Amino acid sequence: EADIYQTPRYLVIGTGKKITLECSQTMGHDKMYWYQQDPGMELHLIHYSYGVNSTEKGDLSSESTVSRIRTEHFPLTLESARPSHTSQYLCASSEYVAGRDEQFFGPGTRLTVL
Amino acid sequence: GEDVEQSLFLSVREGDSSVINCTYTDSSSTYLYWYKQEPGAGLQLLTYIFSNMDMKQDQRLTVLLNKKDKHLSLRIADTQTGDSAIYFCAPFSGGYNKLIFGAGTRLAVHP
Numbered sequence: 001e002a003d004i005y006q007t008p009r010y011l012v013i014g015t016g017k018k019i020t021l022e023c024s025q026t027m028g029h030d031k032m033y034w035y036q037q038d039p040g041m042e043l044h045l046i047h048y049s050y051g052v053n054s055t056e057k058g059d060l061s062s063e064s065t066v067s068r069i070r071t072e073h074f075p076l077t078l079e080s081a082r083p084s085h086t087s088q089y090l091c092a093s094s095e096y097v098a099g100r101d102e103q104f105f106g107p108g109t110r111l112t113v114l
Numbered sequence: 115g116e117d118v119e120q121s122l123f124l125s126v127r128e129g130d131s132s133v134i135n136c137t138y139t140d141s142s143s144t145y146l147y148w149y150k151q152e153p154g155a156g157l158q159l160l161t162y163i164f165s166n167m168d169m170k171q172d173q174r175l176t177v178l179l180n181k182k183d184k185h186l187s188l189r190i191a192d193t194q195t196g197d198s199a200i201y202f203c204a205p206f207s208g209g210y211n212k213l214i215f216g217a218g219t220r221l222a223v224h225p
Binding site: 048 | 159164
């Protein structure tokens with residue numbers, strides 16, 4: 001069982017609020033990722049990190065920002081939430097094992113912006 | 115960018131076999147994953163296959179890879195109600211150094 005945690009699991013918030021979605025892993029993985037998933041749709045990579053102080057934007061443009069000050073922690077922040085940010089956000093971490101990069105996913109945060 | 119296509123829905127009777135198909139475009143895919151997502155949950159890694167393999171069997175799961183046609187399939191034998199979920203095909207793109215996800219196939223198992 002992968003040890004990757006996300007809080008909160010569900011969040012309903014008003015427009016204009018600042019929010020931070022938390023993601024932590026206890027496996028010591030260097031690589032971490034944030035995906036956005038709309039209902040019935042594929043996952044889109046919005047941010048990733050190869051290690052401490054490393055952050056990169058993914059394929060899908062996102063107004064969110066991330067930070068990686070500690071290996072185990074990869075929070076995602078929205079400075080001013082809007083209804084268009086309503087989605088499920090999935091965090092993942094990965095390790096390189098036996099010639100492949102294996103990603104483990106957290107349970108997700110379902111965000112609703114009113 | 116690279117693309118992964120899956121049929122959106124599959125309905126099977128309990129005890130039958132399920133076959134979920136996937137086509138992809140990235141010829142640099144070195145390994146390919148199948149993930150399972152249950153309602154309200156994250157993705158759970160089910161199995162994987164390296165691009166130099168044709169088939170891999172893991173208990174009730176059989177993965178078939180036709181690299182020439184860029185076609186991947188997941189067969190679930192003796193499908194149970196607990197197998198009801200969304201299944202994602204995810205090739206790892208060597209060119210882009212990341213997983214490419216399809217939209218997922220929703221498997222419904224009925225008695």
